[in-house]
Amino acid sequence: MRSSLAPGIKLITSFSRDSWYRGFILVLTFLFYTAYHLSRKPISIVKSELHRNCSTVIRPPHLNVSDNETWCDWAPFDQDNYKTLFGAVDNSFLVAYAIGMFISGIFGERLPLRYYLSCGMLLSGLFTALFGLGFYWNIHSLWYYAFVQAMNGLVQTTGWPSVVTCVGNWFGKGKRGLIMGVWNSHTSVGNILGSLIAGVFVSSAWGMSFIVPGIIIACTGVLCFFFLVERPEDVNCSLPQHHGDGGEEEPLIHNPSNPEEIFSSPGSSTPQPAGDEPEAISFLGALRLPGVLEFSFCLLFAKLVSYTFLYWLPLYISNVANFDSKSAGDMSTLFDVGGIVGGIMAGLVSDYTGGRATTCFVMLIVAAPMLFLYNHVGQNGLGTTIGMLLVCGALVNGPYALITTAVSADLGTHESLQGNAKALSTVTAIIDGTGSIGAALGPLLAGLISPSGWNNVFYMLITADVLACLLLSRLVFKEVRGWCGPGARHRGFKEI
Structure with missing residues (x-):
């Protein structure tokens, strides 16, 4: 008697x-973008080490410094305008990233x-490692750190359009919101790991807070070279069709007698040669796709x-x-934990309702009062701090995650493209590039405004949330009208 399997x-x-x-x-691209974000996070952890309250630091006996309140700081960030200098370093990365993304x-x-x-990678x-080497090489030039960050911002633009394009090539529209919501947690996972790794070294040798993440992302680059498969047809897998009847996923199949032929659906008798590559869409052509401009400018304020x-x-x-530098960094990871939950919930709800814009709108409008509450009561006890960080992280990062993943992939495979998925990378770059302008403005404005008080920084953030909501109002109106109108059913992006 043979045993069962x-x-x-x-x-x-x-x-x-x-x-x-x-x-x-899915796992491979998750690891790649986790590494990208892991390498971006250390600068936020190290800031509180580069400029400290030196009165609380024990002075080494061999250091002969008298009447110097900034003896423990790292020049050039030992000046009174250190927040502005931090903003300049941040902006070097983010402006270069925004320009390079397009x-x-x-x-x-x-x-x-x-x-x-x-x-x-x-x-x-x-x-990333060069920034940390400034510690060991004893570099105190603002221009060095700004230049290294700017170059890092440029090369990091290779990541997002590429991984979204790869995932879009492999997955159809079916449950894209949920799949990409789970997948997009790489952003928060990367931030958390980056914070924890940087926190290990920040108080002893902050240079390692950059060198270790730099080594990690370089290793994932080697992994990518040996294992990434860009398209299903490269390994003779079936192809997802991005739009079938009613927006459902309908797989394309290979002709088993001729691998070079691909049928548009299981019942189709008209083959399309696999070798005929569609032309890449132009920049202006991608801009004209319905919904691209609205979501791009909404992401500007959300990001x-x-x-x-x-x-x-x-x-x-x-x-x-x-809190000290390490404790503050560890506590900040709760915001990213909330972001993981928010991204998954946004994807799940938008899949169920078919309303990507409405999901983003509701989360953004609720985020505004939550930000106000966090600033005023968020530090009243450890439990309150934890709860508010989780809630704010979910509401702030949920729409951001949805727009940069499922929305970008939906628009990049819009029905008006007639199956040409070559627009995916360009559309993703336009949306995320526009969002990156906001990513550059936010930290810069925070650096300029924070000397006048943190309250003003939070008022700026609340205003940005409200503006993001307003930019989605036309799309929300169309989605709601579709739900309430005659013959209402799941329409997805077909009517946007």
């Missing part, structure tokens, strides 16, 4: 070859993604809020709640 093997064989490849690509999408459509991503590792928290939250906690 082992339960573990049954589980493994229950998944098709396509499913295994799709899962592998160019990166064009390259991403035309170059092999595997090479493009690998080079980007290796160069990002180099420039302004998110990146202000990314770069300034540890310093805010340190100043207001009087």
